[in-house]
Structures are given as C-alpha cells and as structure tokens.
Amino acid sequence: xxxxxxxxxxxxxxxxxxxxxxxxxxxxxxxxxxxxxxxxxxxxxxxxxxxxxxxxxxxxxxxxxxxxxxxxxxxxxxxxxxxxxxxxxxxxxxxxxxxxxxxxxxxxxxxxxxxxxxxxxxxxxxxxxxxxxxxxxxxxxxxxxxxxxxxxxxxxxxxxxxxxxxxxxxxxxxxxxxxxxxxxxxxxxxxxxxxxxxxxxxxxxxxxxxxxxxx
Amino acid sequence: xxxxxxxxxxxxxxxxxxxxxxxxxxxxxxxxxxxxxxxxxxxxxxxxxxxxxxxxxxxxxxxxxxxxxxxxxxxxxxxxxxxxxxxxxxxxxxxxxxxxxxxxxxxxxxxxxxxxxxxxxxxxxxxxxxxxxxxxxxxxxxxxxxxxxxxxxxxxxxxxxxxxxxxxxxxxxxxxxxxxxxxxxxxxxxxxxxxxxxxxxxxxxxxxxxxxxxx
DNA sequence: TATAAAGTTTAGTCATGGCTAAAAAAATTT
DNA sequence: AAATTTTTTTAGCCATGACTAAACTTTATA
Numbered sequence: 001x002x003x004x005x006x007x008x009x010x011x012x013x014x015x016x017x018x019x020x021x022x023x024x025x026x027x028x029x030x031x032x033x034x035x036x037x038x039x040x041x042x043x044x045x046x047x048x049x050x051x052x053x054x055x056x057x058x059x060x061x062x063x064x065x066x067x068x069x070x071x072x073x074x075x076x077x078x079x080x081x082x083x084x085x086x087x088x089x090x091x092x093x094x095x096x097x098x099x100x101x102x103x104x105x106x107x108x109x110x111x112x113x114x115x116x117x118x119x120x121x122x123x124x125x126x127x128x129x130x131x132x133x134x135x136x137x138x139x140x141x142x143x144x145x146x147x148x149x150x151x152x153x154x155x156x157x158x159x160x161x162x163x164x165x166x167x168x169x170x171x172x173x174x175x176x177x178x179x180x181x182x183x184x185x186x187x188x189x190x191x192x193x194x195x196x197x198x199x200x201x202x203x204x205x206x207x208x209x210x211x212x213x214x215x
Numbered sequence: 216x217x218x219x220x221x222x223x224x225x226x227x228x229x230x231x232x233x234x235x236x237x238x239x240x241x242x243x244x245x246x247x248x249x250x251x252x253x254x255x256x257x258x259x260x261x262x263x264x265x266x267x268x269x270x271x272x273x274x275x276x277x278x279x280x281x282x283x284x285x286x287x288x289x290x291x292x293x294x295x296x297x298x299x300x301x302x303x304x305x306x307x308x309x310x311x312x313x314x315x316x317x318x319x320x321x322x323x324x325x326x327x328x329x330x331x332x333x334x335x336x337x338x339x340x341x342x343x344x345x346x347x348x349x350x351x352x353x354x355x356x357x358x359x360x361x362x363x364x365x366x367x368x369x370x371x372x373x374x375x376x377x378x379x380x381x382x383x384x385x386x387x388x389x390x391x392x393x394x395x396x397x398x399x400x401x402x403x404x405x406x407x408x409x410x411x412x413x414x415x416x417x418x419x420x421x422x423x424x425x426x427x428x429x430x
Numbered sequence: 431t432a433t434a435a436a437g438t439t440t441a442g443t444c445a446t447g448g449c450t451a452a453a454a455a456a457a458t459t460t
Numbered sequence: 461a462a463a464t465t466t467t468t469t470t471a472g473c474c475a476t477g478a479c480t481a482a483a484c485t486t487t488a489t490a
Contacts, residue, residue, distance in 0.1 A: 005477060023438055036478055038439055043476090055438055055485055085300050086326045096323050103318045108311050111301045220447060238468055251448055253469055258446090270455055270468055 001047065004102045007071045009040050010049060013060050014068035020057035069133040074101040074109055076122035076129075079159070081112045083123040090123055091166060094159040125156035125175050125211070140211035144189065144204065151180050156211035164206060171200050173210065216262065219317045222286045224255050225264060228275050229283035235272035284348040289316040289324055291337035291344075294374070296327045298338040305338055306381060309374040340371035340390050340426070355426035359404065359419065366395050371426035379421060386415050388425065 012029045013021055027037035041058045044050040049064035060068060078097040082088045088096065104112075113119075113131070120136045122128055127136035140155045154177045157168055168174070172195045180194040189204035202210075227244045228236055242252035256273045259265040264279035275283060293312040297303045303311065319327075328334075328346070335351045337343055342351035355370045369392045372383055383389070387410045395409040404419035417425075 003476075024436085032477090033479065034438065035440085035480080039477070042439095081300075082323075085296075086323075086330050088326060092322065096320060099318045099320055099323075100315060103314045105311060105314060107307065108297075108301075108314075111303060115301050218446075239466085247447090248449065249468065250450080250470085254447075257469095 002067070005040065006044065006049075007067070007102055009037075009044060010060065010064055010068040011071045011075075013050070013058070014065065014072065019059040020053075021059060022057055026058070066133045069129040069135070071101055073129040073131070073133075074104045076126055077109060077112050077116070077119075078104065079122045079124070080116055080119050080128070084116065090159075090169070091162050093123060122159075124159040125154075126159065138213075140213055142208055143191070143202070143210040143212050144207040146181055146212060148181055148184055151178060151215040152212035153178060153215055154210065154212055158209040164209065168206070168210070172196055172198075173200075173202075178215065179212065217282070220255065221259065221264075222282070222317055224252075224259060225275065225279055225283040226286045226290075228265070228273065229280065229287065234274040235268075236274060237272055241273070281348045284344040284350070286316055288344040288346070288348075289319045291341055292324060292327050292331070292334075293319065294337045294339070295331055295334050295343070299331065305374075305384070306377050308338060337374075338390075339374040340369075341374065353428075355428055357423055358406070358417070358425040358427050359422040361396055361427060363396050363399055366393060366430040367427035368393060368430055369425065369427055373424040379424065383421070383425075387411055387413075388415075388417075393430065394427065 008030060009026070012026055016025060016029060023034050023037045023041065026041075027034040030037065041050055041052050044064065045052040045058070049061055049067060050058050051061055052058045075097045078100050079093040082096055083090075083093055110131075120128055125140075127138060129135045138155070143152075146152055154173060154175055157173065157175065158164055173179070177195060182192045182194055182199065184191050189207070191202045191207050193200055193202060223245060224241070227241060231240060231244060238249050238252045238256065241256075242249040245252065256265055256267050259279065260267040260273075264276055264282060265273050266276055267273045290312045293315050294308040297311055298305070298308055325346075335343055340355075342353060344350045353370070358367075361367055369388060369390055372388065372390065373379055388394070392410060397407045397409055397414065399406050404422070406417045406422050408415055408417060
C-alpha cells in the first residue's frame with residue numbers, strides 16, 4: 001500500500017506547500033502527466049493521506065503529512081550519513097539520498113540517527129524532522145525577505161539544483177558564512193551582498209532558496 | 216529494463232548454481248509461483264540474460280552472470296559498509312543490504328568500495344566480486360568436505376538465516392576461529408568438532424554452509 | 431458577458447510482475 | 461509399457477502506475 005511512487009507524491013506535496021496544490025503543479029514537479037497526478041491523488045485520497053477537492057486542488061491530511069515528513073527525515077538523515085562517512089560532496093548528496101530513501105528500514109533509520117547523535121540539520125542546513133514528524137522550530141528567514149543593511153549568517157542552502165549549488169559554493173555562499181546585505185534592486189528583486197569584502201549579486205530566484213539568521 | 220524484480224531473479228539464479236536451474240526451484244527460492252518464474256525467465260531470455268531450454272531448465276548467460284555478480288557486489292559492499300560504520304550486528308546486515316542493494320548507484324558503489332579500501336571479503340567472509348565481476352579465487356573448502364582429524368580455520372559463515380547465524384555465534388563458530396574435526400557420523404553426515412576445548416556437533420545442513428581452510 | 435485559454439478529470443491503453451487454473455511434458459512408479 | 465506424479469508452460473486475470481486523447485471546469489481576456 002505504501003510504494004515508492006506514493007512516497008514521492010507525498011514528499012512532492014509537502015515541498016509544494018500546505019494547501020490547494022494544483023494537479024498541474026504537482027505533475028510538473030514529478031515529471032508526470034496531469035492525468036497521472038489526478039489518478040494518484042484519487043488513490044491517496046481513498047487511503048486518507050490526501051484531501052482532494054475536484055478542480056480545486058489537493059492537500060495532505062495529518063496522516064499524509066506525517067508520512068511525507070518520514071520520507072524527508074530519511075532523505076536528510078541519509079544525506080548527513082553519507083556526508084559524514086563517505087565525505088560525498090554537497091552536490092552528490094541529494095541524488096544519492098533520493099535513491100536510497102525509499103529503501104531505508106525503520107531499523108536502519110534509527111541506527112543512522114543514533115550514529116549521528118540525532119542531528120537536527122542536514123549538510124545543507126535543512127531541518128531534519130524527528131521520528132514522529134516533529135520539525136525544528138528555528139528563526140531562519142528566507143534571504144529575499146531580509147532587511148537591507150543587516151548582517152546575517154547563512155543557515156540553509158538548497159540541495160537539489162546542481163548548478164545553483166555550485167554557483168553558491170564558488171561565490172563563498174556556504175553554511176555559517178557571514179554576509180552583509182547592501183542593497184536590493186527594485187526592478188528584478190536581486191540583491192547585492194558583501195561576503196569577505198567582495199560584492200556579489202544574488203538573483204531573486206536564489207535569494208528565495210537561501211535561509212539566514214540575523215546576527 | 217533492469218528492475219528490482221529482474222535483479223532478484225538474476226541473483227537467485229546465481230545462488231542456485233551455474234546451469235539447468237529448474238523453474239520450481241527458482242520459484243521456491245523467490246517465493247513466487249512457478250508460473251511467475253516461467254514468465255520472468257522468458258523475459259530475461261528475450262533480453263539475453265538467461266538461456267532457457269523449455270522444460271529443461273534455465274541458466275545465466277555471460278551478461279546475466281555479470282549483472283548477477285554486480286548485485287552480489289553491491290550487497291556485500293553494503294554489508295561491509297554498514298558493519299563498519301554503524302556496527303550493525305552480523306544478524307541484521309543481510310536484511311538491510313537486501314533492501315538497499317537495488318538502490319545503490321554506480322557512483323555510491325565506487326565511493327563505498329574506496330572508503331572500505333576495496334575489500335575482498337564481507338563480514339560473513341564471503342568474497343566480494345570486483346567491479347567487473349572478478350571473484351576472489353580462494354582455497355576455502357566447504358566444511359562438510361573436510362577431512363577428519365584436521366585443524367581448520369573458519370573463513371565463511373552463511374548470512375541469510377537468522378537462526379543458523381545465532382546458533383553459530385552461540386557455539387563459538389565465528390570467522391577466524393580454529394576448529395579441529397574429530398569425527399563424522401555416517402548416518403546423518405553430522406560432524407563433531409572441537410572448538411576451544413569443547414566438543415560441538417554440527418548438523419549436515421550447517422556443515423554445507425560453512426567454509427574453512429586447512430591450517 | 432461571451433469566448434478563449436488554462437487547468438483538471440475521465441476514459442481507455444500499455445508494460446510490469448504478480449496470481450490461479452488448466453494443459454502439456456518429463457520423470458517416476460507400478 | 462502404462463499409469464501416476466511431478467514439473468513446466470500456457471492462458472487469462474488483477475493491481476500498479478505510467479501514458480494519450482477527449483471532455484469538462486474554471487479563469488482570464490476581449
């Protein structure tokens with residue numbers, strides 16, 4: 001009843017936000033056709049994992065959310081584990097964890113968590129949900145919402161897009177890095193920040209994927 | 216074209232020996248019906264992984280053997296990796312590796328092999344096939360074929376059966392252990408061996424699963 | 431507000447990999 | 461050698477999760 005496909009749908013819905021997820025949006029995210037997404041939404045709905053209002057969108061139920069967070073937990077624990085043991089580069093972690101997450105038993109999940117001392121952040125700074133779906137409450141804020149003329153500390157970088165990840169690394173935008181926000185372009189919402197005495201322009205897209213805390 | 220089910224069939228055929236594997240034997244090993252096994256044998260045959268003589272049995276082709284050994288390599292590398300990092304007990308290793316082996320990418324396989332310094336034995340003493348299917352030539356012999364009144368060293372214990380594994384451990388039959396073969400029962404082919412000054416009777420079934428070398 | 435466009439669902443198809451029941455071949459007994 | 465048992469295959473069915481094409485809502489535009 002729980003399958004790889006179902007877990008992928010639940011995780012995708014979690015990523016896309018809390019409510020009224022469009023079929024097309026979900027289908028695009030999973031690279032399937034809208035018809036396939038409708039099909040699966042109906043099945044998940046029958047199993048009480050998803051709420052579906054025809055033509056209006058779908059959202060996770062409490063049970064569905066819990067299962068989605070379980071997948072996310074496995075993913076992030078795996079990233080942390082592979083990083084610590086094999087020293088995989090930050091760019092490789094996501095792809096490998098994506099393959100393994102569905103095959104991780106509860107037992108192995110527990111062993112890994114214990115081995116890592118129950119970490120609350122993965123190597124990209126993302127919070128790791130607890131065994132029952134508890135998620136770390138943090139005061140990380142998205143970079144694009146940050147006030148000008150503030151000093152911030154980088155807390156989360158995205159993990160999926162290789163190109164973005166490499167760009168961030170090449171420009172010194174890494175976890176724990178201090179960064180001063182100089183200005184914001186009112187036309188395209190890009191930012192100019194100062195890192196280690198050099199100025200860097202951060203596109204609007206990227207500034208929505210990086211999270212920071214105020215210093 | 217390569218799927219979990221197909222990999223399981225190839226691995227099972229490898230385990231069952233080199234040629235003329237019966238449909239029923241294969242089906243029993245995989246806990247599917249004979250009809251399902253016939254079905255899959257035909258598919259693998261179409262893909263050149265298996266030779267099938269109707270009503271006579273099936274066997275792996277060179278390509279099929281190579282793919283089977285690739286699965287075995289992943290399995291045994293995973294066992295070794297999980298043992299070394301998480302310190303999983305010997306009894307847990309098999310089950311966990313069984314789940315993960317199909318999801319291990321070539322990249323991760325390589326990383327793990329390198330991390331472990333290209334091991335040639337897994338924690339149960341089984342040889343780990345190389346990246347191209349090369350298997351360690353060793354002079355391990357099956358315990359049941361061992362001459363009486365010889366001193367032997369335990370080199371391989373089975374990994375699948377929990378009960379057997381626990382019995383072996385509880386009786387001191389572990390890798391590297393010295394063992395003296397005292398006698399053989401001509402009726403049931405069981406053995407009596409001396410380990411650490413105590414005598415142990417080993418059933419015929421188990422004596423076919425343990426491999427040793429002469430001292 | 432009527433129409434076009436965008437998004438969603440329905441209907442029907444396909445491959446995969448199970449299953450059962452029945453037919454056919456091979457091996458074993460009598 | 462004939463009959464029986466065992467093994468294997470064939471035929472047909474089912475669930476899963478993709479797909480296309482067409483129908484149907486909803487939203488946006490003229």
